Amino acid sequence: MQIRWLTAYLDFAAAQFGTEVTYWRAITGSTVSPPRGPHREFATLEPFTGDSHLRVQRIEEGPGGVHLDIHLDDPRRAAVEVTELGGSLVADHPTHLVYESPAGMRFCLVPVHGTPRRSGPIRWPEDTISIIDQICIDVPPTMFDREVTFWSLLTGRPTRPGSRPELIGLRRDRALGLGILLQRLDSGTGDDGFPVRASAHLDLATTSVVDEVGRHEGWGATVVTRFAHWTVMADPVGRRYCITDRNPRTGQ
Known part of the structure; x- marks a missing residue:
């Protein structure tokens, strides 16, 4: 396929x-x-x-x-x-x-329609470069290994280790605009006690997480959690996504 x-x-x-x-x-x-x-x-x-x-x-x-x-x-x-x-x-x-x-x-x-061509990142006035270039699939712990195998076989892309043990990426196809990352959740149940299913959020790659966070806050987003190499954000209605310290042109 x-x-x-x-x-x-x-x-x-x-x-x-x-x-x-x-x-x-x-x-x-x-x-x-x-x-x-x-x-x-x-x-x-x-x-x-x-x-x-x-x-x-x-x-x-x-x-x-x-x-x-x-x-x-x-x-x-x-x-x-x-x-x-x-x-x-x-x-x-x-x-x-x-x-x-x-x-x-x-x-x-x-x-598919035609031959899609990968878009380039945006350079903002403060000279920061960024692009949303990755979908992260959040997976309950008991299903994580099975899910990684499924997406690797489905896409034909081998896996690569992420920056933390709970992250596994699929090696990028440079012709595609999106990469795929899988994240193992801490728990398989939600706040209501019911089992959770896999879901997804978007990741943005940028040359400056600090500048990018400030720009998003100006549009009404809020910081949820800061990590060494990325910041978890919530958009104006609470939808979560991540601003990550990665090369916007290569995704690495």
Whole structure:
């Protein structure tokens, strides 16, 4: 299965959609495409160079989140392999197939259009360079090894150690706009005591975490936790993501 492109979808609750699109457009330096879909629920965050790897969706139920679209020449043919690897079909639509990974991470198989070209990072007025270039899949501890194996086999990318023991990355395909990182959670249950499923958040690479954090705070984000090489942020409605000390051009 040859993956031609990866797109991260930000799924926003209807009441938050306008506020969230404005915020994420601003911090990524993007423009927003005209809405599309039967209910005008989809839009693209369009970069100044290259092709988009970030899109937004308005959902009518639930808190939203992040899911991954995998672009392929023949999604239905690829679906056979996904099932053999342990993926579970959730919905079969004329335009795409919705699957879940073994740990419950949602993703879609969609047809590729054209030959997508990786976008470049943005240089901001304070001379900081940044780009959202990674999706991090947060996995319950009991499913972590299984999930790492699933995504490595699905993408055909070998694993690489992260900066901490709980992080495992997939080696980057330089042709794609997004990298994939997996993080082992501390617990397999949520605050309500129920088991948690795998979910995802976005990571931004920057040449200056301090400058980037300040810029995001100016748009209404707040700092959640600071670590040596990254800072966990919450956007204006509480959605978490990370600003990381990585090379925005290589992802390393």
